[in-house]
Amino acid sequence: MSREVYIDEDECIACGMCQDICPEVFKLDDAEMVAKVIKPQGGPEDLIQEAIDACPVSCIHWKE
Ligand code: SF4
Numbered sequence: 001m002s003r004e005v006y007i008d009e010d011e012c013i014a015c016g017m018c019q020d021i022c023p024e025v026f027k028l029d030d031a032e033m034v035a036k037v038i039k040p041q042g043g044p045e046d047l048i049q050e051a052i053d054a055c056p057v058s059c060i061h062w063k064e
Pocket of ligand 1: 007011012013014015016017018019026034035051054055056057058059060
């Protein structure tokens with residue numbers, strides 16, 4: 001079973017990096033100025049990990 005991912009929306013600065021890296025999973029909500037997880041298990045784990053590593057405020061996490 002693939003792992004799920006979530007965004008701490010209080011920390012997100014809506015830079016769009018996660019969406020650029022893995023648009024299957026992350027989408028910027030322009031109205032709320034925050035990124036959302038649209039498919040928690042919806043992407044290749046290596047791309048999700050890349051988004052986690054690229055997030056400038058480190059607010060994307062795996063659910064344990
Ligand atoms: S990379 Fe991080 S700060 Fe940037 S939009 Fe995604 S969750 Fe928000």
